[in-house]
Amino acid sequence: MSRVRTDVDAALQADAGGVEAVAVVVRACVELLGIDGASISVVASARSRQMLYASDEVSTWIESLQFGLGEGPCYEAFESRVPVLAPDLATSATASWPVFAAELAEGQVGAIFAFPVISGAISLGSVDLYRVQPGWLAPVQLTTALHVVDIAAQALGRMSADPHAHESGSLPLNRGREQVHQATGMVLAALDVSAASALDRLRAYAFASERGLEEVAADIVARRLAPTELDR
Known part of the structure; x- marks a missing residue:
């Protein structure tokens, strides 16, 4: 975790927009958590959401699908402010986003985990993780995920407080x-x-x-x- 924090700090100092800092967090998720892909999004509501970085094409597709449908674990995590864990999409309770879950099953995604990114009393967005094969995150992986998400919250909080963070060239809108x-x-x-x-x-x-x-x-x-x- 100390290495991830150091890399994020260095990226924020080198790039006020925060693109590389967000990328560091996503790469750390994939490296440390035994998952197949990850992404980070800032969320305001089901009608206002922007993906900042995705590790691969499947993560990008998952993010686009959630935005297109207006439902999914990232919205649930953002609104509930607690992690949403679906280790087996074939059997997990997905009553709050049934269409999204059905689409994921067709896309051969076995498990998805969404963590709210929170800074103090402010909900900033979510970190989404997916796995091709069903399966829980191990206890040490879950603990590590919470630490990484905390680093993401600190990074996004610093980026949102930076008056230059959204000028041209930084975090461009899709x-x-x-x-x-x-x-x-x-x-x-x-x-x-x-x-x-x-x-x-x-x-x-x-x-x-x-x-x-x-x-x-x-x-x-x-x-x-x-x-x-x-x-x-």
């Missing part, structure tokens, strides 16, 4: 997420609904058409898909 926000605005204007309802309609249309939320949003923004089509 282009697809930007388009989701744009498309939400276009839908609410066209249908005269709230922002929450507009995003729900985007998600419902994407799910019904078996497409990604960001893909549908891109079509709305590029005017290949009219917002009124979401009501049909």
Whole structure:
């Protein structure tokens, strides 16, 4: 843990934006916890979420799936402020995110673990871990995970307190997420609904058409898909 803290401190000093510091935390998760992949996201609500770093394509897919559906262990961990542990997705209780769990099973993900990233009274986001094979984290791995998440909280807390942390070049917003926000605005204007309802309609249309939320949003923004089509 001392090495991880030292590497995170060095990364924050070298890069005010914190990209490398977040990467250090994610790499430490994969190295120390016996998992196949990890990611870190900042979360405000089911309607406002941004992935900062993912270790691999599967982690990126998991993050995109949660954002697209508006459900998943990262949201549950963020809202409950306690870890969400699903060691066997085939048998774990996933009543709060059944669609997400079904999608993961099809993607051959056997286990997922989400830890809230908390700084004092403030919930900042979540760390998500996945494993191809089902199985619990060993007690020492769980303890190590909590230590790593604590380091992540300190890093994100320092980044959010840095007035330069979100200037150009640091933690750039995912282009697809930007388009989701744009498309939400276009839908609410066209249908005269709230922002929450507009995003729900985007998600419902994407799910019904078996497409990604960001893909549908891109079509709305590029005017290949009219917002009124979401009501049909």
